[in-house]
Amino acid sequence: MLTLVRFTFPSKNHLAEKPSMSQHVSLDRRSLLTAASAAALWPLANIRIAEAADRRTRTSNDPFQLGIASGDPAPDGFVLWTRLAPDPLNGGGMPAENVRVRWQVATDDGMKNIVRKGVATADKDWAHSVHVEVQGLLPDRTYWYQFEAAGEISPIGRTRTTPAADVMPDRLRFAFASCQHYETGYFNALRHMANEDLHAVVHLGDYIYEGGMSKPRPRQHNSAEIVSLDDYRNRYALYRGDADLQAAHAAFPWIVTWDDHEFDNNCAGEISEQPDVAVSDFLNRRANAYKAYYEHMPLRRSTLPHGPMMQIYRNISYGRLAQFSVLDTRQYRTDQPCGDRNKPACQGVFDPNATLLGDVQEKWLCDGLEASPARWNILAQQVMMARVDRVPGDAVAYSMDQWAGYEAGRKRLIQFLQDRQIANPIVLTGDIHTNWVNDIKVDFDDEQAAAVATEFVGTSITSGGDGGEKRKDTDGVLADNPFVKFYNAERGYVRCEVTPQQWTSDFRVVPIVSKPESDCLTRASFVVEQGVAGAQRV
Numbered sequence: 001m002l003t004l005v006r007f008t009f010p011s012k013n014h015l016a017e018k019p020s021m022s023q024h025v026s027l028d029r030r031s032l033l034t035a036a037s038a039a040a041l042w043p044l045a046n047i048r049i050a051e052a053a054d055r056r057t058r059t060s061n062d063p064f065q066l067g068i069a070s071g072d073p074a075p076d077g078f079v080l081w082t083r084l085a086p087d088p089l090n091g092g093g094m095p096a097e098n099v100r101v102r103w104q105v106a107t108d109d110g111m112k113n114i115v116r117k118g119v120a121t122a123d124k125d126w127a128h129s130v131h132v133e134v135q136g137l138l139p140d141r142t143y144w145y146q147f148e149a150a151g152e153i154s155p156i157g158r159t160r161t162t163p164a165a166d167v168m169p170d171r172l173r174f175a176f177a178s179c180q181h182y183e184t185g186y187f188n189a190l191r192h193m194a195n196e197d198l199h200a201v202v203h204l205g206d207y208i209y210e211g212g213m214s215k216p217r218p219r220q221h222n223s224a225e226i227v228s229l230d231d232y233r234n235r236y237a238l239y240r241g242d243a244d245l246q247a248a249h250a251a252f253p254w255i256v257t258w259d260d261h262e263f264d265n266n267c268a269g270e271i272s273e274q275p276d277v278a279v280s281d282f283l284n285r286r287a288n289a290y291k292a293y294y295e296h297m298p299l300r301r302s303t304l305p306h307g308p309m310m311q312i313y314r315n316i317s318y319g320r321l322a323q324f325s326v327l328d329t330r331q332y333r334t335d336q337p338c339g340d341r342n343k344p345a346c347q348g349v350f351d352p353n354a355t356l357l358g359d360v361q362e363k364w365l366c367d368g369l370e371a372s373p374a375r376w377n378i379l380a381q382q383v384m385m386a387r388v389d390r391v392p393g394d395a396v397a398y399s400m401d402q403w404a405g406y407e408a409g410r411k412r413l414i415q416f417l418q419d420r421q422i423a424n425p426i427v428l429t430g431d432i433h434t435n436w437v438n439d440i441k442v443d444f445d446d447e448q449a450a451a452v453a454t455e456f457v458g459t460s461i462t463s464g465g466d467g468g469e470k471r472k473d474t475d476g477v478l479a480d481n482p483f484v485k486f487y488n489a490e491r492g493y494v495r496c497e498v499t500p501q502q503w504t505s506d507f508r509v510v511p512i513v514s515k516p517e518s519d520c521l522t523r524a525s526f527v528v529e530q531g532v533a534g535a536q537r538v
C-alpha cells in the first residue's frame with residue numbers, strides 16, 4: 001500500500017530551533033494559523049477510528065510541546081512517538097477522550113514524498129501518548145516523519161531503519177548517553193549530539209530524576225519527590241519540554257533502557273533503598289513509574305507495562321555488524337549486599353544466588369549471544385562491570401550497586417563470553433557520571449589474564465554539574481586498577497563508530513553545564529581491533 005501523496009508543510013522544519021515552553025506563548029497565534037492551514041492538507045478519507053474524537057477536539061495551546069521521537073529501529077520500520085499535551089506541566093491539559101492523530105513518513109525532509117501514513121489513537125488512559133509501529137519501509141534508509149492532531153501539526157523528525165539482517169554494513173555510527181539531572185544543568189551535550197552524524201542514540205538510563213526541588217541549582221524540578229502517576233507524568237513533561245532533549249530526539253531514533261532514577265534511587269527488584277517501605281507500596285509506585293516511562297518513550301507494544309512489571313530487555317541488530325542486547329539490571333536484581341554503597345567485599349558479594357539480571361533475562365541474554373551472527377556484540381546496560389577498587393591506597397572498596405557486588409553472576413557471564421567465544425563483546429555503561437575504559441576479565445586479580453571484553457562507561461549529560469578532567473582520586477584509582485585505561489570526570493556523551501574491522505569510541509565532553517551554552521570537544525579516543533578485546537588510546 002505505497003501511497004504517494006504530495007503535501008507541502010510550510011513550517012516546523014525538522015531539527016529547526018524548537019522554542020522552549022515559555023517561548024511558545026508568543027508564538028501561539030502564528031503557529032496556530034500556520035498549523036490550521038497545513039492541517040487542511042491532511043486527507044480525511046478512509047479513516048475510521050471509532051473511539052477517537054477528531055476535528056471537534058481543539059486545544060488552546062500547541063499539543064506538541066513535548067516534541068516528537070522515534071525509536072527501536074528495525075530493517076523495515078521504527079516506532080514513532082509523541083504525546084499530546086497542551087498544558088504539559090499540569091497533567092497534559094487534554095480533554096478526557098481519545099483523540100485521533102495522523103502520522104506520515106516521507107523520504108525527504110520537506111515531507112513531499114510520503115511513503116507511509118495512517119491514523120493512531122492518543123489514548124486518554126495513556127496520557128494521550130502515541131506509539132506508532134511503522135512497517136514496510138526499506139532497510140538502512142533515512143526517513144522523516146510528522147504528526148497532526150487537534151488541528152495542529154508537529155515538528156518534522158528524522159529517523160532511520162537498520163540494515164537488513166543478512167547484510168554486513170560498512171559502518172554504524174551511534175552515541176550513547178545517560179544521567180540527565182534537570183536541576184544540575186543544561187542539556188548542552190544533547191544539543192551537540194543532535195548535530196552529530198549518527199544512525200541512532202542509545203540511552204542507558206537516568207532519563208529523569210525522581211527527587212524533589214533543591215536550591216540553589218541552575219534549574220529546578222517542578223515538585224517534591226515524585227510518587228503518583230501524575231507526579232511522574234509531570235516530571236517527564238518537565239524534562240521533555242527541554243529544547244535540547246527534543247532536538248536530539250528529533251534527529252535520530254533512540255534505543256532506551258532505564259536505570260534507577262526513572263523509579264527510585266538504587267532500587268533493587270522489589271526493595272527500596274529506604275527502610276520500612278512496604279513491598280505493596282513500592283510496587284504501586286513502580287507501576288506509576290513504569291507506566292509514565294512507557295508513555296514518554298518510543299517503545300514497541302511488546303514493552304507495554306503490566307502493573308509493576310515491564311520487560312524492557314530486548315535485542316536490536318544492525319545487520320551482521322552489531323547486535324545490541326539492551327539490558328535491565330534493576331527490575332530483577334536481588335538486594336545490594338553489604339548494605340549498599342562502596343564497601344570491601346562481604347560474604348554476600350559471593351552469594352551464588354545473587355543476581356543483577358535475574359535468571360530469565362540471563363538465559364535470554366546468553367541464548368541471544370550464542371545465536372548472534374554479529375561481528376560486535378554490545379551489552380547496553382547500566383552499572384559498571386569492571387571490578388574497580390574505588391579507594392586509592394591499601395584500603396579496598398567496591399560499589400555494591402554495580403556488578404562488583406554480584407561476583408558470582410559477573411564471573412558466570414564473563415566466563416560464558418570467554419568459553420563460547422562470543423565475537424567482540426563490548427559493554428556500554430552509564431550510572432556513575434564519569435568516563436571509563438576498562439578491560440573486562442573473569443579474574444581481575446590476575447594481571448596477566450587477557451581481556452575477554454571491553455567496557456566503555458559514559459559520563460552524565462548533566463548529573464554532578466560542571467565536571468573536570470581529574471579528581472582527587474584519579475591517579476590513585478588508575479594505579480590500583482591496572483585494567484582501567486581511562487578515568488575522566490567531565491560531562492558529555494560517547495560517540496562510537498563501528499566497522500567490521502574496528503571499533504572507535506570518542507569521549508565527547510562539554511566543560512560547562514551550569515550555563516545554557518558550552519563548547520564540545522573530544523577529550524580522548526579509544527580503538528578496539530576486531531578479534532582483540534581491550535581498547536587502545538589513539
Ligand SMILES: [Fe+2]
Nearest residue numbers: 179206431463
Ligand atoms: Fe545518574
